[in-house]
Amino acid sequence: MSPTKRTKIAVLGTGGGGRAHAAKLAELGHEVHVGTRDVDATLARTEPDMMGNVPYKEWLADHPGVTLLPFAEAAAAADRIVINGIDGHNAVAALTGIADALSGKVLVDYAVPYIYNPELEHPWPTPWGVMPKLDPCDSDSLGEQIQRALPGVRVVKSFVTQEQETVVDPKAVGGGDHTMFVAGEDADAKKAVTELLTAYGWSDVLDLGGIVSSRGMEMYAGMHSAIGFALGFGTPFGVKVVR
């Protein structure tokens, strides 16, 4: 149990990343509201998802501190922090649809805008061993798109430089001596996310400035993939800024 104050936190999305955050936040004693597009559809699934995660209903039964709600209700239930775990190619539309519920809150975005191309055999995600492609890229970023679409929300880009399973458990990688990054326009929002990261076990959180730095954080996906391919499937890793 953590010494942090018990708060209500929302996690949008029911994939592996969202599950990692929801489970950790519940373990830290927070009240966790997970958002999904269609609660009945999410609970009706009986097969593992495309990433091999067990059906959500099964996962939920193992995590009694977590409730499942429609996106807007989950976001509305949060005191302050909402974690966006919606796929990159759906994020702007889904978040814009619940702008009122998000208004004034801190939205932590960790999505990478991997291209979604329905003409490919694997429209999404990029298969193992293949260098991913991004859209937007270079002159814009998903973090900036979300902030522009939701001017009343304080967007913080973070968590994006490694797998979410080790974001919530940094000590599982090299004893925890590696670096997490935050970027965004609002200093108080970045402070709140840094406090959350501290509760997760992070000791080195580097503030990369404004939301424009989302570009670099998202474009790091190619290096992240290449390092992952080099180390081998499933090897946990992180990056330490040595200075």
Add this chain to the structure above:
Amino acid sequence: MSPTKRTKIAVLGTGGGGRAHAAKLAELGHEVHVGTRDVDATLARTEPDMMGNVPYKEWLADHPGVTLLPFAEAAAAADRIVINGIDGHNAVAALTGIADALSGKVLVDYAVPYIYNPELEHPWPTPWGVMPKLDPCDSDSLGEQIQRALPGVRVVKSFVTQEQETVVDPKAVGGGDHTMFVAGEDADAKKAVTELLTAYGWSDVLDLGGIVSSRGMEMYAGMHSAIGFALGFGTPFGVKVVR
């Protein structure tokens, strides 16, 4: 002095990065041939360059083990390894022009393809504090362009994830416990570059696979810039892959 065998190595380009490599290679006892477009023009300059480096003639006088030659002659003089320190936006054209001299050799490329836009107040390089933009990006990279343009040359992308002053002196950053990367199609070429890096003082060199990984390495430029802005101008840093 290094225990490595004395060889003839070429460094193409007279900027700060090329100077760092040339000086270090000479210090390690190698015979260093620096290539430039126009020897007379390079030696005629009496003002610092746009990055504030002293005129090359002055620098050369302080480095008696280094000779200055036209690009093709410098490349031809190398036994095996040629380091490409030509600006990203000029690299393909300049290297294609000396393809015969490079044939069969190992070309180490560390260039980032920062956009060069003559309509901007600062066409190149990107000013401090501004997120850089790249061309090519995402679906191609400069490393791949160079390899396609020069099929008879063994291109290794490396050195690109930090300032060249610390590439040649890794122990100046956190005692040297950080990671360097190599990518390319030829295992022997990557081995040769890894040996060079070992002579520079690197103990953690990670092979990122084929030249396609140049994309990730070049697109890391945004993170590198953002980290640099966060740490402050002139602060040396590197990244360690913690696993």
